[in-house]
Amino acid sequence: MTSATDTAFGCLMVAAVGAAAAVLYALAGVGRPGVLAAVMAALAAVAVAAARWRAAHSSRGSLRPVERLRRELERLTEDDAGGRVAVPATGDEAELLAERVNELLDRLETAILQRRAFVADASHELRTPITGLRTRIELALAAPEEGDAVDTLRRSLADIDRLHRIVEDLLVLARLDSGDIPAREHIDLGALVEAEAALRSPPVAMVVKVEPGLIVGGNRQRLGRAVRNLLANAERYAAAQIEVEARADGDGAVVEVHDDGPGIPFADRDRVFERFARLDPARSRDKGGSGLGLPIAREIALSHGGTLEVADGAYGARLVLRLPLSR
Ligand SMILES: Nc1ncnc2c1ncn2[C@@H]1O[C@H](COP(=O)(O)OP(=O)(O)O)[C@@H](O)[C@H]1O
Numbered sequence: 001m002t003s004a005t006d007t008a009f010g011c012l013m014v015a016a017v018g019a020a021a022a023v024l025y026a027l028a029g030v031g032r033p034g035v036l037a038a039v040m041a042a043l044a045a046v047a048v049a050a051a052r053w054r055a056a057h058s059s060r061g062s063l064r065p066v067e068r069l070r071r072e073l074e075r076l077t078e079d080d081a082g083g084r085v086a087v088p089a090t091g092d093e094a095e096l097l098a099e100r101v102n103e104l105l106d107r108l109e110t111a112i113l114q115r116r117a118f119v120a121d122a123s124h125e126l127r128t129p130i131t132g133l134r135t136r137i138e139l140a141l142a143a144p145e146e147g148d149a150v151d152t153l154r155r156s157l158a159d160i161d162r163l164h165r166i167v168e169d170l171l172v173l174a175r176l177d178s179g180d181i182p183a184r185e186h187i188d189l190g191a192l193v194e195a196e197a198a199l200r201s202p203p204v205a206m207v208v209k210v211e212p213g214l215i216v217g218g219n220r221q222r223l224g225r226a227v228r229n230l231l232a233n234a235e236r237y238a239a240a241q242i243e244v245e246a247r248a249d250g251d252g253a254v255v256e257v258h259d260d261g262p263g264i265p266f267a268d269r270d271r272v273f274e275r276f277a278r279l280d281p282a283r284s285r286d287k288g289g290s291g292l293g294l295p296i297a298r299e300i301a302l303s304h305g306g307t308l309e310v311a312d313g314a315y316g317a318r319l320v321l322r323l324p325l326s327r
């Protein structure tokens, strides 16, 4: 029941009680107890009837839209990701509730569509090396004396490595998506960057500059993986040089990986963080990229309270990972 109806009902009751009091006063004055008793009984009956009517009206009035909402929600299924409930123009809680439900359904629809696209992309990524593997083995079996068995095995191993990398990346993403928080410790970010850089054998010069004492709270394996993914991309695209830097910046720490390759066009700065996105699919696939390196690195940054962005630079690509410093 709305507050306007409540007020009207209240006024009515006050007026009725006032009138009854006046009648009672007059009757008591003239000393007619029989009539007085009858009037009091009538008033009590009216009061009980009014209270019943109000209770019934009030519960029906407020439950009707809620009941309809419940039925509409029951009708919605996951297949019908675009379904919404009708919003009653009642100007009260029922309207607000229906609006909130629709907002929730919006978010659910986005998540469902993203999941479908992700499963389709993942299946496609896995199918490509599996098809290659199958064709090669079939050809080798059809004419064993013609082919080079060692070459067949070597190429098959490359496909299996590729499958392995994709599955590994998918597992890492699944763990990140699940929101699990692995063991955290205080990490010297500069030392971690130096250690990751030392593990690489880049085809171009790599200059590494790190400040000492950049202590961040985080998971060593995950932060290492984020840095590794950035280094792997820089190695793939750099023309002649890669600069890697870890430094303090405001109240945070920054890891910057800057190469002198073709760079990432401004319009694609967000797209490269989408799962399976590759600006040049043919080239990236040849070199074994699954399009999950940057999305994983960004998820890791976010789960550490940080960010990962493509930043402006005079040349090439500049990837900037920011993390909060431990206090
Ligand atoms: N340093 C870089 N220079 C130019 N393009 C890059 C660089 N790093 C990433 N990219 C682009 O972003 C895409 C996505 O990168 P990533 O998620 O690491 O996937 P992958 O390395 O598997 O292709 C790459 O395919 C490439 O097009």
Ligand SMILES: [Mg+2]
Residues within 6 Å of the ligand: 229, 232, 233, 289, 290, 291, 292, 293, 294
């Ligand atoms: Mg990559």
